Amino acid sequence: MKDIDKTPDTLPDEGRRKFLNTAAFAGLAGAGASIGLSACNSDKAAPAATATVAAPAEASEFGKYEVPPGELDEYYVFSSGGHSGEVRIYGLPSGRELKRIPVFNMDCMVGWGITNESKAVIGTRPDGQPKYHTGDTHHVHLSYTDGTYDGRYLFVNDKIHGRLGRIRMDTMECDKITEIPNIQGFHGTFPDKRDPVDAAINHTTRVFCGAEFSIPLPNDGSVLEDASQYKSLFTCINADTMEVAWQALIDGNCDLVATSYDGKLAATNQYNTEMGALYEEMMASEMDACLFFNVARIEAAVKAGKFTTVGNSSVPVVDATKAANQDPKSALVCYVPIPKNPHGVNISPDGKYYACSGKLSPTASVIEHEKVLAWFDGALDDARKAVVAEPEIGLGPLHTGFDNKGNAYTTLFLDSQIVKWNVEAAIKSFNGDQNAQVVLDRIDVHYQPGHGFTSMGETRESDGRYFISDNKFSKDRFLPVGPLHAETAQLIDISGDKMKLVADHSVYSEPHDSIIVRRDIVKTRQIYSIDDFPLAIKDPKESGVFRDGNKVTVKITSQAPAFSLRDFKVKVGDEVTIILTNLDKVEDLTHAMAIPKYDINFVVNPQQTQSVTFKADKPGVFWCYCTNFCHALHLEMRSRMYVEA
Known part of the structure; x- marks a missing residue:
């Protein structure tokens, strides 16, 4: 695809963009006249998104992304398997599948769910069979030491049954599974990235888990149809023991989770702060929120006995609802207003900013870490002031990855594009600098990207080499194999000023998220003891x-x-x-x-x-x-x- 001239008021390739979005807008229109996409329509795009569309790499360049026979890849990719219930390992840049790790699924190749040892991890019914035979993995993350991967554990969620699995990285096998009480729709999860506050404990100690579906608490059948009584919980699990440490009662539905590099905050973006049960109710408000949990305050409250429990569970539950946390100096959580039905929250490698995309707004909100802390200290009178930029980047923004040059890369589901934008320029523009160039580049992907991630991008050591776009539809990209198509993981070189599409990797349905890890970090056993x-x-x-x-x-x-x-x-x-x-x-x-x-x-x-x-x-x-x-x-x-x- 050739570059096209910039035009001041439209996105490039407007015909293609309009075609891809027709069905999406038709579906949203069915929600009712009172529901719309904030600040966007199908005919005209936001002025901020005016960069040219990047072309794929020239044919002569593809060779440098190949891995010759007998040579090893530079990176591991750890990817969720979606409703297969497993975790998958790929090599990068080759895209070769290396292993599938059964976690929440039965696997007749290795005998997972058949052997006594695996049943002890999965959990069994009275008849000795696994308690569940299905799983839905979404998010995979490694454990951390000092803000980067330490190669000890890999954590993955099960959305269906509310479980967290832990995989030993030396054997690449699941060794622990914890079922979280009183939740449904466990979607986002993230380990803490804490600095070594205590020199004796300088690695991941907690894993934070967000529940997407609100339910009656306790969910014992006494409340069924009255959605006004449904509640949501945010959960913290001890990474070493895999026991549930505490839960926080919140407003809204959790989507994804992020953690700060200083160990002070855990975050989750929220949609459905309306607490609706029907989808049109979930989109009624123009603003939802990104929540920031003050970890030290919550743990102090638990230690002081300021908690309740739910049903038969003995897990401490603190009140983190908005109504109960109006005083910043004692609040356990900060609700930062974000438009609209945000999807995804990610922190920049320098630890300064969180990017929280609007999904139903063409914006990505930039939230400053220090300003959130200032709100907790009472030095910021309005949590919305923690938002220091809100660039319009395109339609259907979801997930953001970062390079090592201050740039962010966000997937645009409706536009079928990846947009590259500069964080500091976005802040300048937000403060009135009309010359700040926010959007630097964009590239078409095929098609409808969900998650996207950069090499080592969730660590202090983000290296700015690669971006992978996990696309939900492949259509014409591969040989047809029946109605259930392969999906695409498209490899993009982000090392230069322009993004270059360098490979289409087919992936079996349905990966949700992945991480790219340098191979030197992963050290496995070759035989058991x-x-x-x-x-x-x-x-x-x-x-x-x-x-x-x-x-x-x-x-x-x-x-x-x-x-x-x-x-x-x-x-x-x-x-x-x-x-x-x-x-x-x-x-x-x-x-x-x-x-x-x-x-x-x-x-x-x-x-x-x-x-x-x-x-x-x-x-x-x-x-x-x-x-x-x-x-x-x-x-x-x-x-x-x-x-x-």
């Missing part, structure tokens, strides 16, 4: 069948190309537990065990132990075989389970 597993069978001679009434334990080892037991015998009605240890010490030499008709398949990596428990309810001969190709005699790697009638 056998001593980490209490049930480990360290010598094949320990193998055998051990009966205690109708409970039978079968201990087996695997070592290419054989299982330690050629066969084993149980009886119909037995409760059978198979414990399998992989004694191989060779990197990447993974074994597995599958049992036909018993719905069992699970993986054991080098020096790992896994176990399964099942009822022997079918008599006969059942071949137990290795499902991971491991040796020239892989097909011969079997054992037989005899089930006596």
Whole structure:
């Protein structure tokens, strides 16, 4: 696409823009005459958005973004899997998928949700099956030390069932899942980025979680249709223990979450401050809010016993509603008014500013961190004065990433564009400087970008190299595969003055958010330590069948190309537990065990132990075989389970 001349009152490529937005505006119009998009219409765009459209990279330049065979990517991308319930790992700039980490989903490749060890993490019903079989991951974030990633943990939310999962970065496996009480629609989450206030504890200590759906509290059936009694809670979880530390009762619906670099504030953008139950009610107000929680004050209130509890939960709940927090000097939360139905809040790498986009307003609000603190100190008489800029950047602004040069990059869902704008210039323009160039560049993406993120952009070490646009529609970008299309993650080079589209990476539905992490930060184990597993069978001679009434334990080892037991015998009605240890010490030499008709398949990596428990309810001969190709005699790697009638 060629650059076009600037025009003072219109966005570039107005015909394309109008075409893409027709359906969106028609849908919004159905909400009623009293509901509109703040300060925007489908025919004329905001004057601030007048930069030229950037072209894709020239064909000769694409080679430098390729990763040749045998070479490694420069970055990891950790991405949510949406309603798959998993987390995915990609290499960048190649876009190669490296791994899928099951968290809230069943996974028959590794046996997640099948092994006893994974069930203990997921949680089970009385019948021993996982409590839930579905999940909806949205936001993934690494733990921090001194404002940058430390490679310890990865946290991810489950929107459906209100759970937070924690993944160990050394093994890339989920080790803890916490279900948050009294919430629904757990959408945004973010770990604290705290500076080392206490030299002995200088890493992430808290994870903040926003609930999107308001519900009766307690939600015990005593209130159903009366939406005026619905409430929302904002939650803090201890990152080390994964226990819920406290909750805050708030007005409105939480969307996304951000945290400050000094550990003082946690933020969530709010829509539906009207507390409506129907979508037209949720868009009635021209202003919603971005909330800032004073972490120290909340924790002091909890310590002083100034809290209540909800239902059967013992979690402390403080009152952070707007009505209860009018006095800034004692307030637990600051409500900063933001137009309209904001979606996304992100903090700049220098820790000075938050960007909160309007979604139904063409604006991105810039909120100054120090001014929010000044409001809490009583030095700022109006929370709205914490907004130091509000540039009009385009239609449907959602998420913002930052580079290392003071620039912000915001996804425009309705315009199908990424807009590059300068934060300091936006502040100057807000203060009356008519010569300040706010919008620096924009680029078309394909199509309807949701989340967007820059390389290392959520840390102090943002490097300004790449931006990825996760687009919700791909339409004509890839080979057709039926009605459920692949989605696109488009790689954009942001290192120069002009953005360059350099790659289309297909992604399976539906990633919501991702982070780009330098590869040197991630340090993984290549094999497990056998001593980490209490049930480990360290010598094949320990193998055998051990009966205690109708409970039978079968201990087996695997070592290419054989299982330690050629066969084993149980009886119909037995409760059978198979414990399998992989004694191989060779990197990447993974074994597995599958049992036909018993719905069992699970993986054991080098020096790992896994176990399964099942009822022997079918008599006969059942071949137990290795499902991971491991040796020239892989097909011969079997054992037989005899089930006596």
